[in-house]
Amino acid sequence: MPTIVLDRRALLVAILAAFVAFLDGSIITVALPAITDELGGGLPVQQWVVDAYLITLGALILLAGSLSDLLGRIAVLRIGLIGFGIASIACGLAPTAELLIAARAAQGVAGALLVPSSLALIMGTHRGPAQSRAIGLWTAWTSAAFIVGPLLGGVLTDALSWRWIFFINVVPIAVTMLLMAPMRNEPAAVRTPIDGWGAVLGALGLGGVVFGLIEQANYGWQSPVVIVPIIVGALCLIGFIVRQATAQHPMMPLSLFRNRNFAVGNLATVAIYAALSLSTLVLVLFLQQAAGLSATASGLVMLPVTIMLIAFSSLFGTLAGRYGSRWFMTAGPLIAAAGLLSMLAIDVPFDFVPQALLGVVLLGLGLAVTVAPLTSAVLGAIEPARSGIASAVNNAVSRISGLVAIALLGAVVGTVVDAAWLDRALLLCAALLTIGAVVSAIGIRRVAEPAEVEAAAP
Numbered sequence: 001m002p003t004i005v006l007d008r009r010a011l012l013v014a015i016l017a018a019f020v021a022f023l024d025g026s027i028i029t030v031a032l033p034a035i036t037d038e039l040g041g042g043l044p045v046q047q048w049v050v051d052a053y054l055i056t057l058g059a060l061i062l063l064a065g066s067l068s069d070l071l072g073r074i075a076v077l078r079i080g081l082i083g084f085g086i087a088s089i090a091c092g093l094a095p096t097a098e099l100l101i102a103a104r105a106a107q108g109v110a111g112a113l114l115v116p117s118s119l120a121l122i123m124g125t126h127r128g129p130a131q132s133r134a135i136g137l138w139t140a141w142t143s144a145a146f147i148v149g150p151l152l153g154g155v156l157t158d159a160l161s162w163r164w165i166f167f168i169n170v171v172p173i174a175v176t177m178l179l180m181a182p183m184r185n186e187p188a189a190v191r192t193p194i195d196g197w198g199a200v201l202g203a204l205g206l207g208g209v210v211f212g213l214i215e216q217a218n219y220g221w222q223s224p225v226v227i228v229p230i231i232v233g234a235l236c237l238i239g240f241i242v243r244q245a246t247a248q249h250p251m252m253p254l255s256l257f258r259n260r261n262f263a264v265g266n267l268a269t270v271a272i273y274a275a276l277s278l279s280t281l282v283l284v285l286f287l288q289q290a291a292g293l294s295a296t297a298s299g300l301v302m303l304p305v306t307i308m309l310i311a312f313s314s315l316f317g318t319l320a321g322r323y324g325s326r327w328f329m330t331a332g333p334l335i336a337a338a339g340l341l342s343m344l345a346i347d348v349p350f351d352f353v354p355q356a357l358l359g360v361v362l363l364g365l366g367l368a369v370t371v372a373p374l375t376s377a378v379l380g381a382i383e384p385a386r387s388g389i390a391s392a393v394n395n396a397v398s399r400i401s402g403l404v405a406i407a408l409l410g411a412v413v414g415t416v417v418d419a420a421w422l423d424r425a426l427l428l429c430a431a432l433l434t435i436g437a438v439v440s441a442i443g444i445r446r447v448a449e450p451a452e453v454e455a456a457a458p
Helices: 003-026 029-039 042-071 073-093 097-125 129-159 170-180 196-219 224-246 254-258 260-289 295-301 303-323 326-345 352-379 384-407 419-443 450-456
Strands: none
Touching: 003 042, 003 073, 003 097, 003 129, 003 170, 029 042, 029 097, 029 129, 029 260, 029 295, 042 073, 042 097, 042 196, 042 384, 073 097, 073 170, 097 129, 097 384, 129 295, 129 303, 196 224, 196 384, 224 254, 254 260, 260 295, 260 326, 260 352, 260 384, 260 419, 295 303, 295 352, 303 326, 303 352, 326 352, 326 419, 352 384
């Protein structure tokens, strides 16, 4: 099969595999009211249905990056796709909130296998300017999946049932498996042992802290049900860092962070993706629970964001490969923050054009300017041999930042969904985006000339 055909097939497989994982991080948002109407539980169950997925995804994505480098990207992708399909069916069939949350956690385990392997597959099959374009396309479609999720989820919830937002995953998974059939797996020549203790400490740390943050709304900060998990989780996270500093084969080599662009890019990722995850959730919840929109209508409100991402992310990825990522990572979050500030006009009764149109267009443009250059800056700083783990670290940072932001929603913004609640959330998200812009402007450096991109780009 010609190399160009293999490259296109690899790119399509990478996009589809990651698309599924990113889609399920956001498609759930518009279905949350319908889920709690049927299964009960209120806001805590809504938070857990979102965060159970993000906890296991964020906690295990580093381990998955190591597995990708060790066992081969194609093998790990196949395992992840099969597991994701089974877990999705379990979510759709769940008769109780507890079983749905457990199935969502299983989805996160499988999703963790998909994201780093998919991006590492692109970096292993593309070189030079083609890599920048491929990263731009991957970023556009995976980011679009995060934004288009509420629209697709709304249509399925209103037309059929919230359960179909999970059953629908079977279709892209089957297509991806067919496309992968002729592709050869290429495991690493040197098999490095997996850091099991690191994986356990990371999962317990995240799970404990997030459990406490979510349940404080039910029990209060003084309750042992809240305090004990947070303390145990914090100690486990400290143990995780110590383990990574001392282990012979760490799952998250701290040496990666000695690279300036990698460290700064991940710091910017924390602020930017926390804002993206939180703003998407609060907008959808407000539009349904306060403004009375249907699930489909609330998803349609975010459609311009998806359009802008798909239309422009590849362009800005290419430009970042040519001119460097710094100023794109500075301007993009500021444009997105301006969009969120303009959405302070949203109120009840809701009127899309005067209240939200400008905001969602600016948000979409800002994200399109930001996401591909951010990915290129972080991954372009690391040598290709460690592309799997570098991709895993950055994706773990983005998922965990969203996870913590959502877990803190009740404590920081409140639990009564009204216009004042939305305003507080939007102001917080705009501030986070501004922090991301400032960090990027100060910290990101252009470390390679265009002629050197072929050797340095992921």
